[in-house]
Amino acid sequence: MKAVLCKAWGPPDSLALETLPDLVPGDGEVVIDVKAAGVNFPDVLIIQNKYQAKPELPFSPGSELAGVVNAVGAGVTHVKPGDKVIAYLGNGAFATQARAPAKAVVPMPPGIDFDVAAAFTLTYGTSHHAVVDRGELKAGETMLVLGAAGGVGLAAIEIGKAIGARVIAAASTDEKLAVCKEHGADAVINYTTEDLRERIKALTDGKGPDVIYDPVGGVYAEPAFRSIGWRGRYLVVGFANGEIPKIPLNLALLKGASLVGVFWGDFARREPKANQANMAQMLGWMKEGKIRPHISARYPLEQAPQALKDMEARKVTGKIVITP
Secondary structure, three states, X not given: OEEEEEOOOOOHHHOEEEEOOOOOOOOOEEEEEEEEEEEOHHHXXXXXXXXXXXXXXXXXXXOEEEEEEEEEOOOOOOOOOOXXXXXXXXXXXXXXXXXXXXXXXXXXXXXXXXXXXXXXXXXXXXXXXXXXXXXXXXXXXXXXXXXXXXXXXXXXXXXXXXXXXXXXXEEOOHHHHHHHHHOOOOEEEEOOOOOHHHHXXXXXXXXXXXXXXXXXXXXXXXXXXXXXXXXXXXXXXXXXXXXOOOOOOHXXXXXXXXXXXXXXXXXXXXXXXXXXXXXXXXXXXXXXXXXXXXXXXXXXXXXXXXXXXXXXXXXXXXXXXXXX
16 A cells, blocks of 8 residues: 655655555454545644644544445444445545544445545534534524635535525635635625625624634634624634634623634544434435535645645645545
8 A cells, every 4th residue: 555654743745655564454443445535724734743633653644535445344344345435534544545443434425426525524524513513503694704715614605505594705815705606605705805894794784794604713813703793603613824813802792792612523523423413414415416515626645745735825725635
């Protein structure tokens, strides 16, 4: 097998592609021949030791994949060799083979391509947990999505529309906003050329959004929170900007608003049944055409460092995948 390895903390160019022995499953494990692996912003942070998860060196990055079962260990009964599956791992997906605990492996629904399946788990899992569970968005409410053209942003737009909400998408270029419209956004804000607070005010008749979905952090967090509606819910999803904002807490008091943390990885670990129910609902939406992951680029395994560099430089719209 071949794998992209992080042997020392550093930038994407420090990764190495190496040939390793084929994997063998232990008890309760599944070895998967990887057909596609999703690339996510945490992958950029993990290899630089800037993320809360800190795997032991050396390791292969990549947390989500789709592929074909190669072998199963003792006690595994829900999948067998030859089955098409989706898996969510801590790491190890940027390789031609990956080993996963059986509980992290689910059969792949028919009619879905490997690259789409690989781009689904983390982004849609995060956004469903955020929008539905933590944000409690309801039909008829308004949600503002910051960084809306990224993987989790587009997922949030689609989930909001599936619920029946009005969705306002904010992003940095008109090209990115065009993609947001294609995925269902009702209105858009270019926050590099428009005043964010004024546009939010105009688009919500001065009431502000009921839910704000923020995977970006940085300079737009405070003006967005100042614009939130009464009893609004501000979803703290991540800090792709690289800056963790410091928001005056009196703003929450004045608006009767909530700052709500979103940590899908720990939710999936602590509440696996609830996470599985969320996934089942979204797979149903996918069959109905209500959600459709946007794949903007595909990279061979040897170009995994470039994929991470493009992610770090914010050149990515929707999702990118590595196809071993």
